[in-house]
């Protein structure tokens with residue numbers, strides 16, 4: 001278990017991490033989601049005592065990282081896959097780490113086997129592809145057979161096979177009862193991997209929720225209706241016990257019905273429709289809306305058009321902040 005309490009990091013006047021408090025629990029994959037620059041890596045670095053917090057604390061199984069007798073046996077991490085010594089073989093990179101941490105040499109071959117690098121164990125790691133480098137980084141995280149594992153953007157730049165492999169591994173490790181904490185800036189990736197979700201923006205906690213709850217709240221289905229007889233249509237809808245919310249340009253959005261039922265209702269009352277379409281708000285949209293105010297660098301053209309407006313009736317709802325849940 002990892003517990004953060006009021007964790008804060010300032011770089012000069014920049015507040016990178018702002019009073020973060022949450023708990024990462026065992027037996028599940030916890031996704032750590034936030035746009036670029038949200039403070040994910042800085043938070044993870046403080047969890048591993050690689051950066052000093054300005055204030056607040058991190059506890060790993062109730063203790064500060066520095067109080068752990070053999071840290072690699074408690075918590076393993078993949079922060080930067082390029083951190084390996086390129087001139088050494090994969091085997092020797094891991095062996096050095098094992099020796100420095102009193103881990104038996106046989107574990108090196110074991111973890112190379114787990115990550116599928118046994119065949120290239122004697123090859124220098126500087127010749128490794130991005131995917132092989134990620135696998136080697138994961139092997140080093142697994143070396144001490146720790147109960148807690150942290151991965152910072154592990155699927156970045158990987159091909160679909162590599163992404164699938166990492167997802168499957170993380171889920172299997174969680175099923176063994178381990179605490180798995182993984183960062184990403186992609187909601188779609190988290191939806192496939194994480195059981196629990198921590199969302200941050202500009203260093204602040206925006207959501208702490210189960211993935212199932214997030215999906216339930218944000219996968220809103222509704223029907224969009226546009227009619228030149230908008231007022232009559234509103235009356236007909238209300239007569240049928242349906243509530244319509246008004247979106248942009250006179251568009252009406254109706255929850256709890258179908259295109260078929262609404263098309264027939266309009267025809268019955270001889271109302272003209274210019275649009276009748278089924279809609280589903282995507283999780284990615286929900287995430288973008290949640291973090292819209294905290295994105296550091298906005299693109300102006302295509303991205304701005306893709307991002308939904310931050311407020312308005314069309315806005316999908318997100319799970320409320322639910323600390324300590």
Ligand SMILES: Nc1ncnc2c1ncn2[C@@H]1O[C@H](COP(=O)(O)OP(=O)(O)OP(=O)(O)O)[C@@H](O)[C@H]1O
Nearest residue numbers: 011014016034035036037038039040041042043185
């Ligand atoms: N050593 C540093 N000195 C000054 N500012 C820093 C330093 N490290 C991080 N920052 C700033 O702190 C903020 C948080 O950065 P961080 O790398 O933790 O975000 P992130 O969520 O991991 O982003 P990304 O997804 O882009 O990796 C950013 O604005 C970044 O520019």
